[in-house]
Amino acid sequence: MPKKRILPFIILGIINNRPHITGREITAEFETEIGDFWRASHSQIYPELKRMVNDGWIVASTSQENAKERYYQITSEGQEVLNHWLDQLVTDLPIHEDLFSLKLFFIKDQNDDRIPQLINRQRSLLEKELKYLQQRLTLVFPNKDAIKKNYGHYLILTRAISRTKGQIEWLKEIEE
Amino acid sequence: MPKKRILPFIILGIINNRPHITGREITAEFETEIGDFWRASHSQIYPELKRMVNDGWIVASTSQENAKERYYQITSEGQEVLNHWLDQLVTDLPIHEDLFSLKLFFIKDQNDDRIPQLINRQRSLLEKELKYLQQRLTLVFPNKDAIKKNYGHYLILTRAISRTKGQIEWLKEIEE
DNA sequence: GCACACATGTAATATGTTACATGATTTA
């Protein structure tokens, strides 16, 4: 789905947060923090980085230590681009490409065995996710100072926790 | 994002729910009920329908009334395919390609003006969505019999409402 | 020096969107 070129802005934000980052490390970010909101594999990221260097949003450098590694920095132009993107208000709610809902949607009979099966699975997935998120929260934000330094990140983590809890609660309710 | 061929199963489910449906009506389904969980445009749907006829999942027919319209029916093979898909348990939680979270993630400063701006916008989008969902609920499920006849659909609608309310509550909390 | 993880990159393919195109049916 060719959305409106979100990926470069995400990469820009990552580089802005962590100067001197490598492509591999950027890739890793999509497997942890960002991973809940966006996915991208290295085969998407490397060409994108090239384009961004080309457009003057970032600059690359190498070191003697590691011949292959390339370190990226955001440029002032990149800063502008990032800020301009952040300034734009969101116009639409995201859609939830959610197989759980989708499958339920097609099951008509209240007594269909697959309903409790889907629900149980969903609940266990959500409980695992909740544990992970809570662990991240204590790990990344051990004190108030950490929260202060990365407030937006803190917000979305607590939001994800709240949302996950809510979904689990809902599942518990209908199980009865 | 080339996911694992979800679209044909969705279309199959739609045709199963509404025999004698046309391609245009299938397209319309993605703008109402299904639209919260999956999007597809007609340029994706028509070729897909062709493939599905070719694979024997559905059959097409025409009528004298309207020369262009093609009416689709699910075959017994299609029924099997659909049921097999519904039988498969979901293995992963969906990711939320959510610009709101993404943008917040990149804002570090607690006093950044853009945080309340993003939050206000999100709240108004969610409140609009909530109204729409509640309206759908009373419209599609006016009585208990309607619920009984389409239980899965009922579940995901109430789930969407619960989720939306939860998100609004969370936004209210942090606004203080 | 061999295995394994690191680090980057490309190619083939699948999927999705936007724009273009054409004719049929309905309605004023």
Place this chain on the structure above:
DNA sequence: TAAATCATGTAACATATTACATGTGTGC
């Protein structure tokens, strides 16, 4: 009968995944 909407279809392009490919650094 002209305009709008219905109904289907295709083409060009954008985006994303999987698989392939290649060399580097590190630990044993």
